[in-house]
Amino acid sequence: MNESARRNHLSFQAKVLMPVLGILVLLPVITLWIVNDYISRQVLAEARQTLATAKNVFLDQLDNRSANLLARFRNVVTDPRFKAVAQLRDPDTMTAYLRESWEDLHAEYELIYFTTANGQVLPGARRDPAITYADFEQAAAVLTRRALGGEQGAGTISLNGRAFNAVSFPVFVSDKGPPVGALTTGIRVTEADVQKLKTLTGTEILLAADAGVAAATIREPDLPPGLMQLITAPVAAGGIQRTPVAINGEHFLALSGDYQRTDPSQGFRYVLLSSYEARLLALENTRTTLIEISAAGILISGFVVWYLIRRITQPLLDLREGAEAVGRGDFSRRIERFSNDECGEVADAFNRMTQNLQGSRAELEKTFQRLKATQAQLIQSEKLSAVGQFVAGVAHELNNPLTTLIGFSELLKQMDLGAKERHHVEYIANSADRCHKIVRSLLGFARQHEPERKPVKLSEIVDAVIEFLAYDLRTSNISVQKDYAPDVPRILGDAHQLQQVVLNIVSNARQALEPFRGDGKITFATSSAGPTVRLSIKDNGPGVPPEYLSRIFDPFFTTKPQGKGTGLGLSLCYGIIQEHGGNITAESRLGAGAEFIIDLPAAVDDSGVVLASSRPPIDVALKPKAGGQSVLVIDDEQWILNLAEEILTGEGFSVDVAEGGAAAHQMLAKRRYDIIISDWKMPGLSGVQIFEDLLAKDPAAARRMLFMTGDVVNDTFQNFLKKHSLACLSKPFSVRDFRAAVARMVEAS
Numbered sequence: 001m002n003e004s005a006r007r008n009h010l011s012f013q014a015k016v017l018m019p020v021l022g023i024l025v026l027l028p029v030i031t032l033w034i035v036n037d038y039i040s041r042q043v044l045a046e047a048r049q050t051l052a053t054a055k056n057v058f059l060d061q062l063d064n065r066s067a068n069l070l071a072r073f074r075n076v077v078t079d080p081r082f083k084a085v086a087q088l089r090d091p092d093t094m095t096a097y098l099r100e101s102w103e104d105l106h107a108e109y110e111l112i113y114f115t116t117a118n119g120q121v122l123p124g125a126r127r128d129p130a131i132t133y134a135d136f137e138q139a140a141a142v143l144t145r146r147a148l149g150g151e152q153g154a155g156t157i158s159l160n161g162r163a164f165n166a167v168s169f170p171v172f173v174s175d176k177g178p179p180v181g182a183l184t185t186g187i188r189v190t191e192a193d194v195q196k197l198k199t200l201t202g203t204e205i206l207l208a209a210d211a212g213v214a215a216a217t218i219r220e221p222d223l224p225p226g227l228m229q230l231i232t233a234p235v236a237a238g239g240i241q242r243t244p245v246a247i248n249g250e251h252f253l254a255l256s257g258d259y260q261r262t263d264p265s266q267g268f269r270y271v272l273l274s275s276y277e278a279r280l281l282a283l284e285n286t287r288t289t290l291i292e293i294s295a296a297g298i299l300i301s302g303f304v305v306w307y308l309i310r311r312i313t314q315p316l317l318d319l320r321e322g323a324e325a326v327g328r329g330d331f332s333r334r335i336e337r338f339s340n341d342e343c344g345e346v347a348d349a350f351n352r353m354t355q356n357l358q359g360s361r362a363e364l365e366k367t368f369q370r371l372k373a374t375q376a377q378l379i380q381s382e383k384l385s386a387v388g389q390f391v392a393g394v395a396h397e398l399n400n401p402l403t404t405l406i407g408f409s410e411l412l413k414q415m416d417l418g419a420k421e422r423h424h425v426e427y428i429a430n431s432a433d434r435c436h437k438i439v440r441s442l443l444g445f446a447r448q449h450e451p452e453r454k455p456v457k458l459s460e461i462v463d464a465v466i467e468f469l470a471y472d473l474r475t476s477n478i479s480v481q482k483d484y485a486p487d488v489p490r491i492l493g494d495a496h497q498l499q500q501v502v503l504n505i506v507s508n509a510r511q512a513l514e515p516f517r518g519d520g521k522i523t524f525a526t527s528s529a530g531p532t533v534r535l536s537i538k539d540n541g542p543g544v545p546p547e548y549l550s551r552i553f554d555p556f557f558t559t560k561p562q563g564k565g566t567g568l569g570l571s572l573c574y575g576i577i578q579e580h581g582g583n584i585t586a587e588s589r590l591g592a593g594a595e596f597i598i599d600l601p602a603a604v605d606d607s608g609v610v611l612a613s614s615r616p617p618i619d620v621a622l623k624p625k626a627g628g629q630s631v632l633v634i635d636d637e638q639w640i641l642n643l644a645e646e647i648l649t650g651e652g653f654s655v656d657v658a659e660g661g662a663a664a665h666q667m668l669a670k671r672r673y674d675i676i677i678s679d680w681k682m683p684g685l686s687g688v689q690i691f692e693d694l695l696a697k698d699p700a701a702a703r704r705m706l707f708m709t710g711d712v713v714n715d716t717f718q719n720f721l722k723k724h725s726l727a728c729l730s731k732p733f734s735v736r737d738f739r740a741a742v743a744r745m746v747e748a749s
Contacts, residue, residue: 020305021298028294036287043279047253048242050274054201055255058272061197062259066154069167069187074152076101077169077183086114086180087173091122098124110164111136112185114171115144117178135159136166140184143168147182156189156259156268158209163189163268189268191215204252204273206231214268218247230256230271250277398435399710399731404639405432410735411646435732455490455603456498458535462524464495465502469510476510478520485527489602497576501584504569505537505596512541512594533602538595544588552586629746630654630671634664634678634690635708644677647735648742661685668694672701675745680709680717680728688720695724706745708733 076082085097094114102112102125111126113133121137136159137144143153147168154167166186170179194205198217206216208231213223223231227245245254252273259270409429417425459482466473466480473480506522513520517540525536544552553574577584582600631653633644641657648655656673658664661684668676668690676694678687687707695702707721710731721728729741 016309017302017306021302024298024301024305028290028298032287032290032294035290036283039283039286043276043283044244044253046279047274047276051203051242051253051255051272054203054272054274055257057201058197058203058205058270059259061200062156065187065193066156066165066167069165070152070154073167073169073185077171082183083171083173086171089116089180091120094122095124098122110186110188112183113137115148115168115182115184117148117181131160131162136164136186137184139164140166140168140186144182144184147184148179150179157186158214158268161210161212161214163207163209163214165189189215191217201272202274204275206271206273208269208271218273223247227254227271230254231269245273247273250275251280252276400637400640402432402435402732403710404637404643405435406732407643407647407735407738432732453492453494456493456495457490458488458498458526458533458600459484461495461498462502462526462535465499465506466524468503469506472510473506473522476514476520477518478510478513478522481521481523483523483525485525488526488528489533491533491580491600492603493580493600498580501573501576501598502535502537504573508569509537509539509541509594513539516542528602531602531604533600535598535600536595537598538593540593543590543592544586544594545590546588549586549588553584628652628654629674630656631675631677631742632656632658632664632667632673634658634661634676634682634687636660636679636682640679644738647738651739651742661687661690664690665693672698674704675742676701676705677742678705678707680707680713681711688717691724691726704745704748706741 082097082101085093088094098112098114102109110128111131111133112124113126113136114122114124115137116122121133123133126133136157139157139159140155143155143157143166146153147170150170152167152169154165157164157166164186166184168182168184171181171183172179189207194207194215194217198205204217206218206227207214213231224245224247227247230243230245243254243256245252252275254271254273256269256271259268405428409425409432412425413422413429462482509522510520513522521540523536523538525534525538527534527536553570555571574584577598577600580600582598584596584598586594586596588594631648633641633648633655634657635641635644636659638659641659645655645657653675656667656671658667661682664678665685676690678690680687691702691705694705703725705726707726707728708731709717709728713721713728713730717728720726727741727744729737733741
């Protein structure tokens with residue numbers, strides 16, 4: 001190797017170490033970015049929620065302030081003395097009366113004056129000489145005009161950079177006739193008022209009037225430009241504007257809006273500031289911790305990888321030096337054996353080569369090939385160790401790939417595999433089956449069902465609910481104990497309604513247990529006594545106060561905080577149990593938990609004999625006989641088509657597949673099929689549209705159509721299936737389910 005090549009040569013250590021270190025650095029960076037982005041959005045979302053709540057409280061308090069002012073001031077205009085003075089219609093007498101009455105009014109009133117029917121303002125009394133009666137009358141002109149029209153007026157006004165609550169009452173001297181004038185007063189919104197509002201809303205508050213700050217809980221000589229923009233700029237469409245601002249290094253989310261602002265003199269601008277500085281500090285601490293942990297992990301991992309690579313490559317370096325020595329004719333050179341792995345074997349082979357050059361060349365070539373394989377395996381292992389997959393989606397979006405996973409894993413289990421591969425396939429099948437049960441459970445609770453009474457076991461009802469709530473119970477540290485008595489008779493009931501009863505009771509128990517203790521427990525027990533079957537649901541939570549037990553099943557009665565419950569759950573449970581001819585009661589002791597006891601009549605046959613708990617065995621559908629029947633499978637997912645074709649072809653069917661409704665429409669126009677299997681919803685032509693078109697052209701072929709879907713079947717599609725006596729196979733389905741459905745279609749045809 002010449003000098004230039006040596007300078008450009010990248011060692012094996014570097015080739016392996018650089019990608020590994022790059023991945024080790026990249027993964028924490030991506031993780032940190034995702035966590036930082038998520039938490040930042042959560043921080044702003046919480047601040048927005050706080051501001052929304054604060055705004056509602058703030059506006060309610062302002063409305064209450066105006067209402068209270070109306071209530072307090074209404075007695076003044078109805079005072080007989082005041083009416084007598086107003087009837088005189090003498091300005092001096094009215095002014096003197098108002099000044100005399102000023103001392104009797106509440107100390108917070110800013111001014112009071114009387115406006116005659118022809119618009120003349122008669123001064124009364126005022127607190128601040130800088131506020132003239134004429135200016136106040138001009139600002140409150142809308143309220144005064146309303147009062148002179150015979151209606152009381154209340155609102156907010158802006159004057160001289162201050163905000164006021166103002167009211168104006170019509171003054172009548174007789175029961176008939178128009179008012180003789182209007183009595184107007186105002187209360188200034190002060191710093192003390194906004195401080196009270198701050199306590200109620202939990203936010204900083206600024207009130208702006210005439211483009212200036214009228215009152216505020218923040219005292220800063222220079223407000224930031226972003227905040228001044230909220231004070232002066234017009235509010236965008238919708239009436240509310242949110243902007244992040246920083247004041248003295250503290251971060252706030254500001255919400256601005258206009259309160260009763262119809263023109264510059266009416267109402268005022270308000271700005272609510274919710275601080276999220278503490279959340280940002282927590283985010284910064286989290287970021288710092290992640291960086292420190294990631295840096296430590298990178299250093300440790302880098303050192304370990306470097307050590308392992310050096311350990312592996314050191315014998316190669318020795319081998320290179322020995323080969324160069326042999327090339328120079330130094331056959332006395334020996335290589336020290338460092339380990340008992342392949343590299344050690346290479347060393348032995350090289351040492352033997354120096355004794356027998358001709359034989360050692362072949363051995364060296366063989367060792368070199370093994371070394372290349374080891375190197376390739378090492379690189380591939382490092383790549384695979386850095387690759388991860390993340391799968392997300394909602395229940396119905398999982399059904400198509402889950403159907404494929406279940407189907408092909410079952411087909412793989414039927415093949416001649418080695419023990420290791422079969423073990424892996426079993427893992428796949430078991431995991432897919434678990435996902436299958438979870439999705440089926442979710443879809444079962446999501447579907448809408450017509451009430452249907454049939455024999456069911458209470459233990460199966462409970463098991464379905466426990467499986468549905470397994471994650472919530474596990475993350476709430478709540479254990480479940482089942483105490484099912486043997487040979488409990490079945491009951492005649494609607495399974496989904498009874499599941500709703502158990503679901504409501506268990507959900508209430510979980511909400512009570514979670515904040516009460518960290519080792520919650522819910523016990524389910526079934527028993528029977530004669531013609532009655534009993535289900536007991538007991539928890540070790542805080543219990544129900546005795547005064548609430550008698551009302552616990554009343555509609556709209558709830559002990560939960562406002563917004564946490566409607567009070568209808570247990571009432572609906574009571575109604576469902578009553579409709580089933582049973583009874584539900586609650587027992588509780590404070591600190592010892594609550595117990596709900598449900599008694600239901602056991603199911604009986606036509607002769608009055610109680611039905612046993614065992615069910616008849618489920619008929620296993622026969623496999624379709626391979627007779628060359630033609631089948632058309634329609635779906636917009638290629639993997640579903642591949643799975644169906646694989647299964648049906650193996651059963652001896654002649655199978656065609658169509659990816660989408662349009663392709664199926666063309667194929668149906670050219671050929672008649674014995675069985676048609678179609679997805680319900682597809683882009684373009686749906687399965688229903690294909691059926692309707694086929695029904696018009698070939699009713700017999702339409703009756704041999706089998707639907708499949710991964711969506712929740714709605715009422716419209718259920719009615720459609722009942723109307724035409726059609727079947728629908730829900731995804732995800734197993735190979736056995738698919739074969740059974742096709743077998744039923746073959747038997748029906």
